[in-house]
Amino acid sequence: MKVIKLRDGKERSLLRRHPWVFEGSIAKGKADFGETVRVESASGEFLCWAAYSPSSSIKLRAWSWDEAERIDAEFFARRIAAALAYRQRLAVDSNGVRLVHGEADGLPGLIVDRYDDILVAQFLAAGTEQWKGVIADALLAATGCTRLFERSDSGVRQLEGLTPVKGWVRGEGNTEVILTESSWKLSLDVAEGHKTGYYLDQRDNRREFASWVRRLGAQEVLNCYSYTGGFSIAALAGGATDVTSVDSSAPALARASRHVELNGFDPAHHRALDADVNGTLRGFLKEGRQFDAIVLDPPKFAPSAAHADRASRAYKDINRLGLRLLKPGGLLCTYSCSGGVGPELFHKIVAGAGMDAGVDAYIVDRVGASADHPQTLCFPEGEYLKGLLVIKRG
Ligand code: SAH
DSSP states (O other): OOEEEEOTTTTHHHHTTOOEEEGGGEEEOOOOTTOEEEEEOTTOOEEEEEEEOSSSSEEEEEEESOTTOOOSHHHHHHHHHHHHHHHHHHTOSBSEEEEEEGGGGTOTTEEEEEETTEEEEEEOSHHHHHTHHHHHHHHHHHHOOOEEEEEEOOGGGGGGTOOOEEEEEEOOSOOEEEEEETTEEEEEETTTSSTTSSOGGGHHHHHHHHHHHHHHTOOEEEEESOTTTHHHHHHHHTTOSEEEEEESOHHHHHHHHHHHHHTTOOGGGEEEEESOHHHHHHHHHHHTOOEEEEEEOOOOSOSSGGGHHHHHHHHHHHHHHHHHHEEEEEEEEEEEOOTTSOHHHHHHHHHHHHHHHTOOEEEEEEEESOTTSOOBTTBGGGOOOEEEEEEEOO
């Protein structure tokens, strides 16, 4: 077993159970791609077992802080069983559930979503890449599923020196799934959809949106960055009669339109706009259009804190436009999935947008990702999705 020794004082974050060690913290030692190593402090105390990533600036990702634990097939089976047990207790109202959420489940570099009877996984770090076969078998054994599709086509793999991979790891066949969420049906293709196919992290927020639309009697609803129309279906379910989905992806919008019919809503109540959101908002402002409720759920503007400034301006801009387009008493549901923009900064950005728009609003809720995308106390980087729900003051 290879030993990696840290510089004096650099053991502190591992002692707090934070699972990452950066290049600059290492005093001595090297290992192969994804190899399990023993990590020791400068004075030679055991700190953790970890996976080594030769190409990444995150050189080590901790598997276990227990010196007696072996990193083997049983280890992965135990961690997966624990992750599944947590999800079972959540009683998620959907056949689409995030089963493994990386660091938060003690499996850094592994994402697993279940879509009905298909598992979809992302292997994003050297350690999980190296154990892929073992992890795949453990996942099938624990869930009873027979098929696992890999969507390791995320950009972050490049940081590990890995090329994108997409395809069946176990089983084969049709990649289309019908998801049920609340009482709605949503289709997706695990091979072609964004991320692993769908945005499961917004599940609770879509449901909450439906209930606010009903409570406020919202009729005219604008869903910006709609993807396949999840929030649009929520709006129709809440009783809205004039819903516009805006996205720059034509296939996603085609699916949004199909979802309207799949759920038995009147197609005349929905419009799909294949366009840039920013330009669309400006256009609506010129036309004098006003809405009862607006959703802003953009892609990640700030992948890391280094991009926070530029991202802040982009968030502020769309939020300013959104607030201006609301009728008095209208609801804005605004989200950010940028890890580099924390909840406090996001709140400030939306407040600044309100100032610029000359609008004040009641904050009616502050939200995050659904609980199957857990954050943990030891890993603050796990917090990424945050949302503010505000009602424009009349
Ligand atoms: N709200 C969605 C998820 C949104 S993901 C849901 O609940 O499922 C972000 C979406 O923004 C993607 O579908 C992407 O195609 C779209 N997008 C990215 N940049 C855009 C732009 N400038 N204008 C319009 N849509 C954009």
